[in-house]
Amino acid sequence: MRKDMVTSPAKLRMAAPTVPTLHALANPTRFLRLARVCTPALLWSGVVLLAIGCWAGLTQTPPDYLQGDSVRILYIHVPAAWLGMGGWSGIAISSIAFLVWRHPLSQIAARAIALPGAVFAAVCLVTGSIWGRPTWGTWWQWDGRLTSMLLLFFVYGGYIALARADSERGGDGRIPALYGIAGTALLPIIRYSVVWWNTLHQGPSIGLTRSSIAGSILWPLGFTMAGFTLLFAAIVLMRMRTALARTKAEARLRRMARA
Amino acid sequence: MTAKHQRLTLALLAVAAVVAAALLAMSALKDQASFFYAPSDVAKQGLPLGRAVRLGGMVQAGSIRRAADGVTVHFVVGDGIATTPVTFAGIVPDLFRERSGVVAEGQFNRDGSFTATNLLAKHDEKYMPPEMAGKMHETRTLEP
Structure with missing residues (x-):
């Protein structure tokens, strides 16, 4: 692929604007050099932002007029929901990159995202359940939002099992990648379930431009949102580095066995 | 290409x-x-009699009446278009109050009223401190 870019100037013009940074990062050595620096930076800035957000959310904000103090679980629940869904978007984008450009690194990225994504989807479900008991009066109801989020958690499980089975059987990774694209169907369903269907879950509080949460309650959410996101990115980078190191070790063991 | x-x-x-x-x-x-029927759905499609359904909407202002036995509550659920009277005997959730959302599980009666076996509170997407909500909504919190 890189060879034909060099040989034909016309193709070079055509191919060059398509995400040059992604192509540069696709080189594992260059990626590892960058990841070694980024991982601790992301991890610790995430931890600091998260600590500020949790402290502020627990002590600095007023209670809600209707729910009282139970509204504070929002500072965990909303970032968990965002990362559960954002994680799957990451799997879908990595899967497309893998199918189109055949970069092995994008496959490693998708597999690294799957487990933390599933964990955050589970955190979203558990915190939502805990929040639902004092506010709605129930731990669980099969309404559109709750059910579609539970499905996303199961779909994560399916991806993890499929990706593992694929690499155990020596597959080329295309089937998990297609599954990663197909699972995207759940994202608009989760997003619009509370808008289009009658649900127990309330409508979206945070839009692109405005929010129906009062500013004095909202502001720590920015910290926990950013903190969890940076933490998530750090975990993904750690998992990618581990996967690369394991591949390298296995290759070395194979070479030693042959010699 | x-x-x-x-x-x-x-x-x-x-x-x-x-x-x-x-x-x-x-x-x-x-x-x-749909998680529940709204009163206007029932007005349009007819009563879903003889099976357990959910009815959802806003508790109408001034409609909550407590019966003398202390456990039975009568209130009216509306969605801006139609209204349905509801009867429930039991413990209501903390967030059950007038001008707030509710989802009642139970059955419709032939006269168009609803007998609930369970109540769920449904709140909206607005969150605000008590001072902003005003005196209309007294809040309970752990703070003294």
Whole structure:
């Protein structure tokens, strides 16, 4: 692929604007050099932002007029929901990159995202359940939002099992990648379930431009949102580095066995 | 068009098709996926008699009446178009109050009223401190 870019100037013009940074990062050595620096930076800035957000959310904000103090679980629940869904978007984008450009690194990225994504989807479900008991009066109801989020958690499980089975059987990774694209169907369903269907879950509080949460309650959410996101990115980078190191070790063991 | 561009086009088309299919299915499932009947749905489609259903809407202002036995509550659920009177005997959730959302589980009666076996509170997407909500909503909190 890189060879034909060099040989034909016309193709070079055509191919060059398509995400040059992604192509540069696709080189594992260059990626590892960058990841070694980024991982601790992301991890610790995430931890600091998260600590500020949790402290502020627990002590600095007023209670809600209707729910009282139970509204504070929002500072965990909303970032968990965002990362559960954002994680799957990451799997879908990595899967497309893998199918189109055949970069092995994008496959490693998708597999690294799957487990933390599933964990955050589970955190979203558990915190939502805990929040639902004092506010709605129930731990669980099969309404559109709750059910579609539970499905996303199961779909994560399916991806993890499929990706593992694929690499155990020596597959080329295309089937998990297609599954990663197909699972995207759940994202608009989760997003619009509370808008289009009658649900127990309330409508979206945070839009692109405005929010129906009062500013004095909202502001720590920015910290926990950013903190969890940076933490998530750090975990993904750690998992990618581990996967690369394991591949390298296995290759070395194979070479030693042959010699 | 190189093979790479072909694959990119195919992949993006696949994503668009998957998302469009999901949205189409959602609009088609609107009735089946509903968590509850609104009073205006019942007025339009007739009473779903003889089976357990949920009725949802806003508790109308000034409609909550407590019976002399201390456990039975009468109130009216409305959605801005139609209203339904509801009877419930039991413990109501903390957030059950007038001008707030409620989902009642139970059965419709022949006269169009609703007998609930369980109540769920449904709050809206607005969150605000008590001072902003004003005196209309007295709040209970752990703070003294």
